[in-house]
Amino acid sequence: MQEDVLTDQLNRPLRDLRISLTDRCNFRCAYCMPKALFGANHAFMPRSQLLSFEEIERLARLFVGLGVRKLRLTGGEPLIRRDLDQLIGMLAGIDGVEDISLTTNASLLTLEKAQALKAAGLNRITVSLDGIDDATFKAMNDVGFPVAKVLEGIDNAEAAGLSPIKINMVVQRGVNDHDIVPMAGHFRGTPHIVRFIEYMDVGNTNGWRLDEVMPSREVVERIHAEWPVEPLEANYRGEVAERYRYVDGGGEIGMISSVSQPFCGDCSRARLSAEGKLYTCLFASAGHDLRDRLREGADDSELLEFLKGIWRRRADRYSELRTHETKVVDTRKIEMSYIGG
Ligand code: SAM
Ligand code: SF4
Ligand code: SF4
Numbered sequence: 001m002q003e004d005v006l007t008d009q010l011n012r013p014l015r016d017l018r019i020s021l022t023d024r025c026n027f028r029c030a031y032c033m034p035k036a037l038f039g040a041n042h043a044f045m046p047r048s049q050l051l052s053f054e055e056i057e058r059l060a061r062l063f064v065g066l067g068v069r070k071l072r073l074t075g076g077e078p079l080i081r082r083d084l085d086q087l088i089g090m091l092a093g094i095d096g097v098e099d100i101s102l103t104t105n106a107s108l109l110t111l112e113k114a115q116a117l118k119a120a121g122l123n124r125i126t127v128s129l130d131g132i133d134d135a136t137f138k139a140m141n142d143v144g145f146p147v148a149k150v151l152e153g154i155d156n157a158e159a160a161g162l163s164p165i166k167i168n169m170v171v172q173r174g175v176n177d178h179d180i181v182p183m184a185g186h187f188r189g190t191p192h193i194v195r196f197i198e199y200m201d202v203g204n205t206n207g208w209r210l211d212e213v214m215p216s217r218e219v220v221e222r223i224h225a226e227w228p229v230e231p232l233e234a235n236y237r238g239e240v241a242e243r244y245r246y247v248d249g250g251g252e253i254g255m256i257s258s259v260s261q262p263f264c265g266d267c268s269r270a271r272l273s274a275e276g277k278l279y280t281c282l283f284a285s286a287g288h289d290l291r292d293r294l295r296e297g298a299d300d301s302e303l304l305e306f307l308k309g310i311w312r313r314r315a316d317r318y319s320e321l322r323t324h325e326t327k328v329v330d331t332r333k334i335e336m337s338y339i340g341g
Contacts, residue, residue, distance in 0.1 A: 006066050008280075008314035015238070015268035017068045019056060020340035021084070022076040022274050027105055028142040029130070031170060031199060031206045033337045035142055051276045053083075055294050057090040059272065060097075062303055066311065068270075070099040074340030076274065079108040085120040092121025099123050103168075103340070106153030107145055114153075114160035125157050126166040131179040132186045140176060154192070164191040166254070172199045173214045184223045188250040195241050195254035201322070202282060203335035216255035220244065223253065238266035262319030270311070271339050278307070281316030283333055 005013050024044050028035045051059070060071060071091055078084065091100055101124040102117065109127075117125075129150050131137040138144045157165055169176070169183055180196065187194045196219045201208040223229060227250060232243035240263055241254030257263075271279040276291025288310050293303060 006308060006311055008311050010265070010315060010317065012266065012314075013268050014063070014067045014270060014311050016070045016072065016270070017060065017063045018072045018074055018269060018271045018340050019060070020075050020272065020274045020338065021056075021073055021078045021081040021087075022050065023338050024080050025075060025077040025105070025337060026080065026107060026143065027077065027145060029140055030142055031172065031208075032203075032335075034206060038337070045275055049275045049291075051272075051274065051291060051294075053087045053090060055276065055291065056087060056272075057094070058294065059276070059290060059303075060091055061094050062300060062307060063270070064094050064096040065304065066307060069096065070101070071097060072101045072103060072340075074103040076337050076340070077105055077108070078102060079104050079106075079113070085113075085116040088117055088120040088122050101126060103128065104153075105129075105141070105145075106150045106157070109153035109156050111156040111159060114156040114162060118160045118162055122162065124166070125162045126168055127154055127157070128168045128170075129154075129183075130169050131176045132183045133179050136176050136179050158192075164193055167192055167194045168197055168256075169194060170197045170199055171214045171219060172212050174212065177214050180219055180222050181226050184227070184253060188227065188246060190251065193252045193254055195256055197256040198259040200258050200282075200319075201333075203333055203337075210259075213259050215260040216242070216257040217260065220255060229253065238263070238268055258319055259322070262317075262322070264317035264320045267316075273334075273339055278310060279334065279339055280310065280314040281318055282336075282339065283318035284316065284339075285333055287334070 007013050025033055028038060088100060091097060100122055102122055103126045106127040127150065129137070130140045132147060134147045137147045154165055154167070167187060171177055171180060183194060196216060198216060199208070199213050220229065228247040229244040230247055232245050232252065234243065241256050243252060243254050245252050271282065273279065273287060276294065277287030277289055279287045293306065
């Protein structure tokens with residue numbers, strides 16, 4: 001018997017759930033949590049408002065019942081959340097989950113922690129690293145955090161068996177584009193896959209400008225001039241990164257062209273904020289509150305009906321509209337540090 005697939009208005013199934021575990025972070029990347037707005041007086045969510053591990057697990061189980069196969073934990077900085085390995089163990093125990101991954105700045109990734117996460121059932125890790133030049137990276141994270149410590153976190157992840165590791169670099173023209181080729185060069189010849197991400201207009205606080213976006217095409221050209229690359233087939237439908245390999249066998253890189261070549265047509269991702277709001281698009285201005293429903297005692301079938309209704313009504317395709325109309329004006333977009341990447 002064929003499974004009834006839940007689809008949205010654009011016939012997209014629900015396959016991925018990104019779970020933000022906290023809105024806090026120990027970095028202040030200017031494009032995500034600029035210091036001027038996320039300073040000492042910023043009011044982060046109180047602990048009581050965050051979903052508990054039990055609540056996250058219950059929601060994840062319901063989402064898996066609706067077709068979700070991949071879970072990604074993010075934030076803010078997810079490694080700030082205590083006992084993360086416990087949560088991973090709980091999520092790994094859900095029947096039907098095929099993949100659990102984590103997006104992190106790796107600043108807190110000791111060998112011990114990496115091993116505990118792996119043992120609990122974490123399959124993969126993505127590390128954000130916006131430059132290999134120390135001065136550039138320190139300026140970008142705006143807390144003076146050194147590259148060497150992130151590389152140590154990457155080594156710890158590798159030693160724990162979380163390899164191949166994906167390394168995300170958000171490219172901002174005039175800020176870190178001089179570091180594209182050195183970054184590629186550093187990880188060439190390793191099993192790790194560097195992915196260059198176009199700087200996006202998420203949130204309202206980063207002062208995004210189109211002229212700061214460097215299209216992936218240009219990134220590929222720069223790398224190709226140094227070490228020739230050729231495109232690879234996508235691993236699966238809906239893969240967000242375009243894959244390339246070095247012709248000489250030096251490994252693989254990826255391009256995430258959210259601005260120049262949006263991929264809304266295949267977007268099967270839902271996002272859950274740390275306080276339990278569901279967003280059907282990274283650029284949504286409003287979420288659907290699940291936490292209050294949980295805490296008011298809703299049973300599974302009520303929650304499932306609520307979630308199905310949300311997904312069936314979904315018609316988001318912000319990035320496609322942005323490109324066609326140059327700019328979509330909406331001043332109430334949600335911040336990346338709140339919703340997770
Ligand atoms: N703190 C973790 C980290 O940095 O990996 C997880 C959360 S962070 C919001 C997730 C990803 O979103 C990071 O790779 C970050 O570089 C990316 N990101 C944040 N703001 C972005 C923007 N405006 N454009 C593109 N990527 C962005
Ligand atoms: Fe923190 Fe990640 Fe945002 Fe940087 S991108 S401020 S590390 S949440
Ligand atoms: Fe998905 Fe929204 Fe991004 Fe399009 S803009 S790919 S719908 S999250």
